[in-house]
Every structure is written in C-alpha cells, then in structure tokens.
Amino acid sequence: MKTEIIVIGDELLIGQVIDTNSAWMAAELNHVGWDVCRVVTVRDEAQAITEAIESALNHVDAVLMTGGLGPTSDDITKPVLCRYFGGKMRFDESVYKQVERYFAGRGLKMNESTRHQADVPDVCTVIPNPVGTAPVMWFEKDGKVLVSMPGVPHEMRVAMKGEVIPRLRRHFGDHDTILHRTLLVYHNTESGLSERLQDFERQLPDRIKLAYLPTPGMVRLRLTARGDDETLLASLVDAQTDKLHEILGNDIFADGDHTIAGALGMQLLQHQYTLATAESCTGGNIAHEITDVAGSSRYFTGSVVAYSNEIKQNVLHVPAEVLQQHGAVSQPTVELMARGVQQLMGTTCSIATSGIAGPDGGTPEKPVGTVWIAARCGDTTVTECCQFGGSRHYVIERATQRALLMLIELINH
Amino acid sequence: MKTEIIVIGDELLIGQVIDTNSAWMAAELNHVGWDVCRVVTVRDEAQAITEAIESALNHVDAVLMTGGLGPTSDDITKPVLCRYFGGKMRFDESVYKQVERYFAGRGLKMNESTRHQADVPDVCTVIPNPVGTAPVMWFEKDGKVLVSMPGVPHEMRVAMKGEVIPRLRRHFGDHDTILHRTLLVYHNTESGLSERLQDFERQLPDRIKLAYLPTPGMVRLRLTARGDDETLLASLVDAQTDKLHEILGNDIFADGDHTIAGALGMQLLQHQYTLATAESCTGGNIAHEITDVAGSSRYFTGSVVAYSNEIKQNVLHVPAEVLQQHGAVSQPTVELMARGVQQLMGTTCSIATSGIAGPDGGTPEKPVGTVWIAARCGDTTVTECCQFGGSRHYVIERATQRALLMLIELINH
Incomplete structure (x- = not known):
C-alpha cells in the first residue's frame, strides 16, 4: 500500500521544532511493508493544507496527517478537513468525557477552548485518544483513507500503534503476518556488505526481503517475511538468519533491533x-545513551564526568604527573580514567573518553576532533585515538x- | 521572498534517518526574513524529484534542495536536475581538484565513483564545497533559483551560511540589514505572554517584528528589525528591548539566543x-546538555551519574539510612546528592536529580514520571517534586x- 504523510505546523517551517514524527511513522509503516512515498510539511493555512490533501489523495491509498489540532485559533486543521470532506462540525459527547477525564487526572479544569476539542466533523469516525485531548479522526473518500492525528509525539505514537495501523491494514485487506529479524553488523560498510551477501540475496525465498540500514558505526540487516502461515515464516526466517551467521560470523554483534547502547546492554546482561x-x-x-535504554540499571552503576583535570585527579585518581607529562587528551590519561572509574564503582567493565570537541582548544598535534577512547573489561584495556570531523555536537x-x-568488540573478542 | 525546501532520500522515507536539515535551513532563512512555505521529502526517484521541482518552482521564488548527491548509483539528483534544466553533464576540473584535495587531506585515494563527483550539469553555476566532495549547484529559470546541496548536515550548513544565503539575497536584491535580539522568558505561557504584550505590540515601529518561540520551560521572544540604516536599527531595537525589560522584569532570564544550558552558562560566568x-x-x-555548549569547561567541573544506590552512598556520601528510610527518589536523597557533589567537586553550585523514568519501577505513591530535583547555590538548596508524562526519553x-x-531561578532570586 502507498501512503503519504502530511505534517502541519508553522513552528516546523520556521525551524523552531524538528519533525521527528514523520520518521517514526515512516519506520512503523515500513515495518508492516507499507511505502511512504512522500512527506509534505505545510503551514497552518487553509489553502496550503487543502492543496496538500488534494495532491496526496491523488497519489496514494492512505494519507496520515499530524498536527494543527490544538485548542488555539491558529490550529485550523479540523475545520479545513470538515470542509474538504463536505461535513458539519458536531459536538461529540464521548470525546468531551475523555477530555474531562484527562484533565481531571491532572487536576486541571476545563475551559471554553478545551471544550472545543470535542467538536468534530460529522463525516469522520472518531478514534479515541487515551493520552491527550485532541481526537484522532478517520475520513474515507473513494475507498481512500485520511487519518488526522495530534502532533504531540507521544499521543501520535499511541494512536498509530494501537489503532491507526491495525485499522488501516484491516481496511485495505492486508491480513498477512509480518515477521522481522534484525541483525547488527560492524566492521563492514553498506556496499562491502552487499557484495558479501550477493549470493545470499539471490537464494532468498520470494516471501523474504533483506534491507540494509546503515547508521554510524554499524549496518542493521533486516529480514522481513510476509505470508499467512506464521509457523512456516518463523522457520524460514530462522534458516536465513543461520545462513547470515555462517557468512558474517563475528561481524554480527547483536541479534535484535537495538541501539548500540541497547546491544551492549544485552551483552553485559x-x-x-x-x-x-x-x-x-x-x-x-555515553552515560545518557546507556541510561536511555529501559532496564539499564541492571548493569550500569554510573559515571564520573571528569570535565576538569582536578576531578580526573581527585575522583578518578589519575596522577598529576601523567596529566602534566602527557596531557589530558592522551593514551595514558584515558587508560587511567578507565581503571579509576572501574575501581571507584566496582564494575567489571568501563569506558573512558578524553578529547577536544571544539570549536576551540585544538593544537597542530591534537586538532579539534581528536578523541582518545579506552574500553576496559576485567584486566584488559584497549585504547584508540580517533579523529572526527564536523561540529562539536557531531564529535x-x-x-x-x-x-x-x-567495548562490544572487546567483550566479543 | 518565498522559498520551498526539497529533501531527497529513501533513508528518510523508511524512517531510518530523522531530517534535521530542513529545520536548520528554515531557521536560517527565517533569520533573514525569508519564508519557507513548504518542505517536501521525496524518494531517490526521477519522477518524484521532477514533480517536486516542478511544483516548487510554480509556487515560490527560490527552491533549496538537499541530498541525493552521493557517489553511489541510487543518488540520481544530479542527472535529474541536468535533464530538468535542459543541460548536458560536463567534467569540472576545479571540482575534481577540490575533491582530490579533500581526499588527500584524509589520506584517501580517489576511485572511479568519487571521480564522478566532478561531473556537473553545464547549465548550473558550481559553488565550491570546501568541506566535502559533492558540489553545490545553482540553477536559474525565469528569474527563479534552485540550489542543490549535499545532505550531509555539516556540508549543507557551511554552504548555506557561507554562500547560498548571501547569493540568494544578492540575486533577489534583498540588501536590507537585519538585526535580531532574543530574550528568554520563563514563568509565562505563550498565550499569557501575548496578552501581557498586547500594548507593546501595538506601539512597535513598522520595521520591527516580534516573534514568540515557545519551547519546554520557556518562551523565546525575538525582535527583528529590517532596514538600511544599521545604527538607527540598533538604537530602535535597544529601546524596544528596554521596554520589554520594564514590562516583564525578572521573567526575562537571559538576553541572547541561548539554549537553557547556554543561558545558565552565561549566568555562571x-x-x-x-x-x-x-x-x-x-x-x-544534564551534564551532556551543559557540555554541549562550547566553552562550558570554564564553569563546569563534572558530574557524578549515580545510577546505583551504592554510588549515591560511596561517592556522593548519601547515608544508607536516608536511602533506606526515604528511598532514592525523595527530597532528602536529592538534597544530599546536591550537597555531596558540590563538596566532592568543590563547586559553588550543583544540580541533583532522582526519579523514575520508566517504563518500569513505578509505584502508586511514586508513579513513573516522578522526579525529585534539587538546585544548590552556596548554602541554599531548593527542591521540587515534578510529575512528567510520556515516554522514558521524554521524562x-x-x-x-x-x-x-x-538553578537559573535560584541564582536570579
């Protein structure tokens, strides 16, 4: 099935907010085998919204819209949709009750503008929004579907996963079972990997597809199987996964759709x-990436962010002489930082970094982007001097x- | 002037990559007073790209494109543009030299596919790309302009700031000086603030505009002045800034376009x-946000991420009895954490947090999203128990x- 995403909001077109919704939605749709052909971001303007709807419904089967559903006067998506689909606004008692419950749960009172959240076009099916106040609206026209959702990421995600995608699949008669299996691969570029897997791809059964999803430092390999017999699909995917393990060996460092920090967590557990x-x-x-993973408290004890040299000395016990002789950005310092925090926190493993993120602080010998990294497991430490280009944030x-x-490499070794 | 942004790349439409380029570009264009009317993201497909170009050139004065310029075969933007503007590909010696220099600087050798980076349509002006290999291309048609840039954020940003925006302004005869002044305001919602500033907005000189840019916890107020006399504009903006200070008093917590962490840094300095x-x-x-600010080493010494209770005890010296009696997520614990790290690192100020980010670990008394926060300056500590909704990441x-x-509030008090 072909879809298009329409994102509505002035705040996106002045660059105040980065649109993370459409990437998340695209990933979810891709997951059930649906294509996103285009993403169009428009202002809170009736004409722009109407043109976007018109064009999208001409191109695809289903249109997913987010944003422009707030209670303030600049949010005009609802009346625009109502006019486009030829309806009238009506007051929806069940939406009102849900908004009331939502407010009560937060100790808030309803006012006139929040009451308007319960006004909906009489030409749509209202899908309840259990985690917010803006209703989710389902419109149909000539067999095609348009779904309007709030722009608040959490509300949109709950609606998409729980209601919108299952309903879309039912509506378009997509009853296939879909199975995914993701393997994380390092030490290979995307093009190098596709060369190594030429023969593998040729022998893949028709109902199984292979996707390459490169991100910094690794490539995600995703097998997707589609069909009506779940048991059969599972055994097919298992067999192909075994083949990938045979071909790629230790270059596969995790089985499952994890972030790098998530994969490390699995390994530590x-x-x-x-x-x-x-x-x-x-x-x-680094601590932030690790603790962004739910359940990380089972293996992560903590971190010392030693930004000043005094903290490197006093808390991590890097000797002053080492800092003086080799500098903070050096192999001996980073190695001793890894030892120091391992001892301080009584852990099996540790990671340490010291570098020049920029934009200032670079020298001819140690330019901006120079980073010494140490990974330690038990009594073994590995270190690396990296040179990254780009902005401070990127470094x-x-x-x-x-x-x-x-650290994953060290543990796998 | 009206602009449209076209973003090209399959990776965006399967949700593998979040498009941060268009928000950054929109903010830069907004900064010089240009409107972005629409952002359209399309696949690496000739027809989709051509349709997007056609539609954009019908709607706006200038079209800015990113992506699809890599050396691999799925990157087809260059031939599509060449065909659309009716040209032929030619080999550009100066681009080749630049790519060669770029590779040499990284100790890399050129190969056949990187050589192709120097092929450019003969109907465009090539703008040098000093930080990458894909050329920036400037096309004109019926007085309108289309600029194609690489999708690599760092390369796009260097090109936009250094070349594309100045050239666009010259091309369209936009010679005005533009001055911005941003004030950061807390303790006010966007709508509350616009009520307080009704009279202020009414008396604003024509050449000065006021924009409200709300983000979590604060509203950015931005004054923009446009005209040909820079000295006059500066004095007008100064006068209006003074008026805003008079009206809003201590609710203005920073003068300048900072992040919250950046504003705190200014204050600490x-x-x-x-x-x-x-x-x-x-x-x-928190440490990550603080150290994301260039120059933060002048006031930030470091952090103890005390994820386990042992670290709270052993490194931050929170007594075991306090943890047992009140729990880790409590006022006494977070207060003692703030004291502990202040002492350990010998700083004037400190911040401490302890809470339940979820999705597990909640209880009826302390549900997921409960976070105790302490801010300390000298001998004074303030604490707050917050209740945040949404995902772990959002909490x-x-x-x-x-x-x-x-901490900003405490220091300002």
Missing part, C-alpha cells in the same frame, strides 16, 4: 557484567558511538 | 560560579530542562 563510564569530552553523553556523538562499539 | 551535577534518573543528560528530557531552569 548475558555475561552478568557491570559497567561504569568516565567521560571528559563526551560530557555525560561528541561519534565518540559516543565508537566508545560503545569498542 | 557572570557570577564567576562553578557547577557540578549529580544525576540519577537523568543519567548524564529524562523534561527533568533535564526543569533542573537547569531551577
């Missing part, structure tokens, strides 16, 4: 290892991903 | 204060912003 980090230039971002991001991968 | 953080549920994200984000704002 499996070995019953614990982890602490000592961060200078990454400034807490921090890349150093974070590389540090997590280095 | 001004008072010659130093800062450390002790984070449980925010897991290093961490909101707690981070609130914690930074609490």
Whole structure:
C-alpha cells in the first residue's frame, strides 16, 4: 500500500521544532511493508493544507496527517478537513468525557477552548485518544483513507500503534503476518556488505526481503517475511538468519533491533557484567545513551564526568604527573580514567573518553576532533585515538558511538 | 521572498534517518526574513524529484534542495536536475581538484565513483564545497533559483551560511540589514505572554517584528528589525528591548539566543560560579546538555551519574539510612546528592536529580514520571517534586530542562 504523510505546523517551517514524527511513522509503516512515498510539511493555512490533501489523495491509498489540532485559533486543521470532506462540525459527547477525564487526572479544569476539542466533523469516525485531548479522526473518500492525528509525539505514537495501523491494514485487506529479524553488523560498510551477501540475496525465498540500514558505526540487516502461515515464516526466517551467521560470523554483534547502547546492554546482561563510564569530552553523553535504554540499571552503576583535570585527579585518581607529562587528551590519561572509574564503582567493565570537541582548544598535534577512547573489561584495556570531523555536537556523538562499539568488540573478542 | 525546501532520500522515507536539515535551513532563512512555505521529502526517484521541482518552482521564488548527491548509483539528483534544466553533464576540473584535495587531506585515494563527483550539469553555476566532495549547484529559470546541496548536515550548513544565503539575497536584491535580539522568558505561557504584550505590540515601529518561540520551560521572544540604516536599527531595537525589560522584569532570564544550558552558562560566568551535577534518573543528560555548549569547561567541573544506590552512598556520601528510610527518589536523597557533589567537586553550585523514568519501577505513591530535583547555590538548596508524562526519553528530557531552569531561578532570586 502507498501512503503519504502530511505534517502541519508553522513552528516546523520556521525551524523552531524538528519533525521527528514523520520518521517514526515512516519506520512503523515500513515495518508492516507499507511505502511512504512522500512527506509534505505545510503551514497552518487553509489553502496550503487543502492543496496538500488534494495532491496526496491523488497519489496514494492512505494519507496520515499530524498536527494543527490544538485548542488555539491558529490550529485550523479540523475545520479545513470538515470542509474538504463536505461535513458539519458536531459536538461529540464521548470525546468531551475523555477530555474531562484527562484533565481531571491532572487536576486541571476545563475551559471554553478545551471544550472545543470535542467538536468534530460529522463525516469522520472518531478514534479515541487515551493520552491527550485532541481526537484522532478517520475520513474515507473513494475507498481512500485520511487519518488526522495530534502532533504531540507521544499521543501520535499511541494512536498509530494501537489503532491507526491495525485499522488501516484491516481496511485495505492486508491480513498477512509480518515477521522481522534484525541483525547488527560492524566492521563492514553498506556496499562491502552487499557484495558479501550477493549470493545470499539471490537464494532468498520470494516471501523474504533483506534491507540494509546503515547508521554510524554499524549496518542493521533486516529480514522481513510476509505470508499467512506464521509457523512456516518463523522457520524460514530462522534458516536465513543461520545462513547470515555462517557468512558474517563475528561481524554480527547483536541479534535484535537495538541501539548500540541497547546491544551492549544485552551483552553485559548475558555475561552478568557491570559497567561504569568516565567521560571528559563526551560530557555525560555515553552515560545518557546507556541510561536511555529501559532496564539499564541492571548493569550500569554510573559515571564520573571528569570535565576538569582536578576531578580526573581527585575522583578518578589519575596522577598529576601523567596529566602534566602527557596531557589530558592522551593514551595514558584515558587508560587511567578507565581503571579509576572501574575501581571507584566496582564494575567489571568501563569506558573512558578524553578529547577536544571544539570549536576551540585544538593544537597542530591534537586538532579539534581528536578523541582518545579506552574500553576496559576485567584486566584488559584497549585504547584508540580517533579523529572526527564536523561540529562539536557531531564529535561528541561519534565518540559516543565508537566508545560503545569498542567495548562490544572487546567483550566479543 | 518565498522559498520551498526539497529533501531527497529513501533513508528518510523508511524512517531510518530523522531530517534535521530542513529545520536548520528554515531557521536560517527565517533569520533573514525569508519564508519557507513548504518542505517536501521525496524518494531517490526521477519522477518524484521532477514533480517536486516542478511544483516548487510554480509556487515560490527560490527552491533549496538537499541530498541525493552521493557517489553511489541510487543518488540520481544530479542527472535529474541536468535533464530538468535542459543541460548536458560536463567534467569540472576545479571540482575534481577540490575533491582530490579533500581526499588527500584524509589520506584517501580517489576511485572511479568519487571521480564522478566532478561531473556537473553545464547549465548550473558550481559553488565550491570546501568541506566535502559533492558540489553545490545553482540553477536559474525565469528569474527563479534552485540550489542543490549535499545532505550531509555539516556540508549543507557551511554552504548555506557561507554562500547560498548571501547569493540568494544578492540575486533577489534583498540588501536590507537585519538585526535580531532574543530574550528568554520563563514563568509565562505563550498565550499569557501575548496578552501581557498586547500594548507593546501595538506601539512597535513598522520595521520591527516580534516573534514568540515557545519551547519546554520557556518562551523565546525575538525582535527583528529590517532596514538600511544599521545604527538607527540598533538604537530602535535597544529601546524596544528596554521596554520589554520594564514590562516583564525578572521573567526575562537571559538576553541572547541561548539554549537553557547556554543561558545558565552565561549566568555562571557572570557570577564567576562553578557547577557540578549529580544525576540519577537523568543519567548524564544534564551534564551532556551543559557540555554541549562550547566553552562550558570554564564553569563546569563534572558530574557524578549515580545510577546505583551504592554510588549515591560511596561517592556522593548519601547515608544508607536516608536511602533506606526515604528511598532514592525523595527530597532528602536529592538534597544530599546536591550537597555531596558540590563538596566532592568543590563547586559553588550543583544540580541533583532522582526519579523514575520508566517504563518500569513505578509505584502508586511514586508513579513513573516522578522526579525529585534539587538546585544548590552556596548554602541554599531548593527542591521540587515534578510529575512528567510520556515516554522514558521524554521524562529524562523534561527533568533535564526543569533542573537547569531551577538553578537559573535560584541564582536570579
């Protein structure tokens, strides 16, 4: 099935907000095998919205809209939809009750503008929104479907997963079972990997597809099977996964759709290892990535962000002489930081970073983007000196991903 | 002037990559007073790209495109543009030299596919790309302009700031000087603020505009002046800024276009204060936000991410009895964490958090989203118990912003 996403909101077109909704929606639709042909972002303007709807319904089977459903006067999506589909606004008692419950649960009172949230076009099916006040609206025209959802990410996600995607699949008679299996691969570029897997791809059964999803430091390989016999599909996917393991061996570092931090977490749990980090230039971002994973408290004890040299000395016990002789951005320092935090927190493993994120602080020998990274497991430490290009933010991001991968490599070795 | 952004790439329409380019570009264009009417994201498909170009050139004065310029065969933007503007491909010696220099600087060798980066349509002006290999291409048709840029954020940003925006302004005869002044306001909602500023807005000189840019925890107020006399504009903006200070008083917590962490940094520098953080549920994200600001090493010494109770005891010296009696997510614990890290790192100020980010770990008394936050300056500590809704990621984000704002409030008090 072909879909288009329409995103509505002035705040997106002045660059105040980054649209994360459409990528999330596209990933979910891709997951059930539906194509997103286009994403169009328009202002809170009747004509722009109407043109976008018209064009989308001409091109695709289903249109998914987010945004423009707030209670303020600049949110005009609802009346525009009502006019487009030739309806009248009506007051929906059940939506009102839901909004009332939502407000009561937060100790808030309803007012006139929130009462308007219960006004809906009489030409749509209202889908309840259990986690917010804006209703989800389902319109049909000539067999095609348009669904309007709130722009608040959490509300949109609950609606998409719980109601919209299942309803769309039913509406369009898409009853196939879909199975996914994701393997995380490192030490390979996307093009190198596709060369190694040429023969594998040729022998793949028709109902199984292979997708390459490269991200910094790794490639996600995703097998997708589609059909009506779930047991058969599962055994087919298992067999193909075994083949991939045979071909790629240790380059597959995780089985499952994880982030790098999530994959490391699985590995730590499996070995019953614990982890602490000592961060200078990454400034807490490694700890943040690790703790962004639910359940990370089972293996992560904590981090020392040692931004100043005093903290490297006093808390992580890096000797002053080492800092003086080699500098903070050096192999000996980063190695001692990894040891220091491992001892301080009593963990099996540790990660340490020290570098120059920029834009200032670079020298000819150690230019901006130079980052020393250490990964330690038991008594073994590996270190690496990386050189990243780009902005401060980018250097921090890349150093974070590389540090997590280095510990995965060390544990897998 | 009216613009449209076209973003090209399959990776965006399967949700593998979040498009951050268009928001950044929209903010830059908005900054010089240009409107972005629409953002359209399409696949690496000739027909989809051609339709998008056609439609955009019918609607606006200038079209800005990113992506689809890589050396691999799925990147087809260049031939599509060449065909659309009726040209032929030619080999550009100066682009080749630049790509060669770029590779040499990284110790890499050119190959056949990278050589293709120097093929450009003979109907465009090539704008040098000093930080990458894909050329920036400027096309004109019936007085309108289309600029194609690489999708790599760093390359696009360098091109936009250094070349594309100045050239666009010259091309369309936009010679005005533009001055911005941003004030950060807390304790006010967007609608509350616009009520308070009704009279102020009415008396604003024609050449000055006021914009409200709300983000979690604060509203950015931005004055924009446009005209040909820079000295006059500056004095007009100064006068209006003074009026805003008179009306809003201490609700203005920073003067300048900062993030919350950046505004806190300014304040710390001004008072010659130093800062450390002790984070449980925010897991290093506060430290990350602080260190994402260039120059933060002048006031930030570091952080203890105390994810486990042992670290709260052993490193931050929160007594075991307090943890047992009140729990880790409690006022006494978070207060002692703030004291502990202040002492450990020898700083003037500190921030501490302890909460339940979810999805597990909630109880009826302390549901998921409960976060205790402490901000400390000298001998004074303020604490707050917050209740955030939404996903784990969202709870961490909101707690981070609130914690930074609490310290700003405390210092300003």
